[in-house]
Amino acid sequence: METKMFTAKDLQDAADLIRQGELVAFPTETVYGLGADALNETAVKQVYAVKGRPSDNPLIVHVENFDMVKKYVSNFPKVTQKLVDTFWPGPLTLIFTVKPETFSKTVTGGLKTVAFRMPNNQQTINLIKQAQTPLVGPSANTSGKPSPTTAQHVFHDLQGKIAGILDDGATQIGVESTVLDLTATDGIPIILRPGAITKEALEQVIGEVKVDQHLLSEKEVPKAPGMKYKHYAPDVPVWIIDGDKTIFKQAIAQAKKNNKRIGLFADEDIAKHFSNEVDEVFSFGEKSVENATKLLFAGLRSLDEKPIDLIFVQAFPERELGIAYMNRLKKAANQNIFKNNSIFE
Numbered sequence: 001m002e003t004k005m006f007t008a009k010d011l012q013d014a015a016d017l018i019r020q021g022e023l024v025a026f027p028t029e030t031v032y033g034l035g036a037d038a039l040n041e042t043a044v045k046q047v048y049a050v051k052g053r054p055s056d057n058p059l060i061v062h063v064e065n066f067d068m069v070k071k072y073v074s075n076f077p078k079v080t081q082k083l084v085d086t087f088w089p090g091p092l093t094l095i096f097t098v099k100p101e102t103f104s105k106t107v108t109g110g111l112k113t114v115a116f117r118m119p120n121n122q123q124t125i126n127l128i129k130q131a132q133t134p135l136v137g138p139s140a141n142t143s144g145k146p147s148p149t150t151a152q153h154v155f156h157d158l159q160g161k162i163a164g165i166l167d168d169g170a171t172q173i174g175v176e177s178t179v180l181d182l183t184a185t186d187g188i189p190i191i192l193r194p195g196a197i198t199k200e201a202l203e204q205v206i207g208e209v210k211v212d213q214h215l216l217s218e219k220e221v222p223k224a225p226g227m228k229y230k231h232y233a234p235d236v237p238v239w240i241i242d243g244d245k246t247i248f249k250q251a252i253a254q255a256k257k258n259n260k261r262i263g264l265f266a267d268e269d270i271a272k273h274f275s276n277e278v279d280e281v282f283s284f285g286e287k288s289v290e291n292a293t294k295l296l297f298a299g300l301r302s303l304d305e306k307p308i309d310l311i312f313v314q315a316f317p318e319r320e321l322g323i324a325y326m327n328r329l330k331k332a333a334n335q336n337i338f339k340n341n342s343i344f345e
């Protein structure tokens with residue numbers, strides 16, 4: 001199959017393909033999604049097949065506005081309107097109990113709930129409008145690989161397997177949406193996956209919010225099925241470097257002693273400082289967790305293509321957006337953290 005590249009002027013073609021049950025990747029403010037008609041079971045099955053995604057991992061349903069959700073949910077928790085008014089369109093996915101027999105098991109993974117999100121991207125909103133159906137949209141990467149933040153990343157992973165990709169340039173945020181479960185029996189919303197909408201931001205609007213235990217202790221089983229899989233991982237091992245230039249220097253020295261070729265993902269200051277000592281550098285620019293988050297997946301993908309043996313990635317404090325950044329980074333690094341004197345085998 002030829003994978004067509006679409007831009008805004010081709011929206012109708014992209015929407016027609018969706019209506020015909022084909023797969024079209026779409027841009028959002030977080031990462032690119034792999035779009036298919038959420039009400040077409042054959043199309044949704046194809047989404048799992050091309051991604052190589054485990055079938056117990058439910059999908060997010062993308063809508064053009066909140067009214068579209070009302071067709072599938074009969075009772076909304078009290079906090080819903082405030083959340084929607086404040087954060088939609090945006091990087092917040094909301095989980096509701098759905099009416100029976102609305103979506104197939106392929107979408108829900110057999111759960112009674114469904115995750116909904118209104119992405120903040122006008123082209124994708126128009127695509128949903130023109131296709132006249134909600135779209136499932138897992139991140140448009142091969143399962144286990146870093147999520148795509150450009151149309152080229154999608155093409156790299158899925159060319160020949162999907163009908164098209166709607167290109168709207170690089171995404172703005174760089175990590176997937178915050179997933180908030182509104183179906184807990186005690187009525188207190190729970191964050192199942194951290195994203196750009198932080199716990200603090202949510203609490204300012206709706207009061208108490210909990211965090212899934214799994215995100216605090218790796219021993220707990222995650223409530224979002226997708227969070228249990230190894231994710232976002234390049235083929236090359238990733239090490240988190242938690243510290244200043246002294247720690248980077250130690251890590252680089254150790255790796256060199258073990259004849260490891262090094263790729264470095266860091267701010268421009270650190271990248272410049274060590275550029276002659278490492279083999280490949282990807283700088284995310286001025287030091288900020290926003291910049292690091294925006295380019296994390298692009299950086300991992302780019303370094304993964306280079307002839308290196310490991311990737312060193314700069315850590316950030318685990319607060320605000322740093323929580324989402326470190327959550328993805330720890331998964332990519334499989335918990336490898338260099339503090340001092342770690343050994344590379």
Ligand code: TXA
Binds near residue numbers: 057115178
């Ligand atoms: O930013 C995003 O959310 C991107 C863009 C494309 O919208 N999409 C995305 O989808 O990240 P995906 O499929 O890669 O991740 C969906 C996450 C998974 O961890 C999944 O287990 C969880 O949401 N999830 C979906 N439905 C759920 C449900 N009913 N209950 C609990 N977790 C759910």
Ligand code: MG
Binds near residue numbers: 138139
């Ligand atoms: Mg994903």
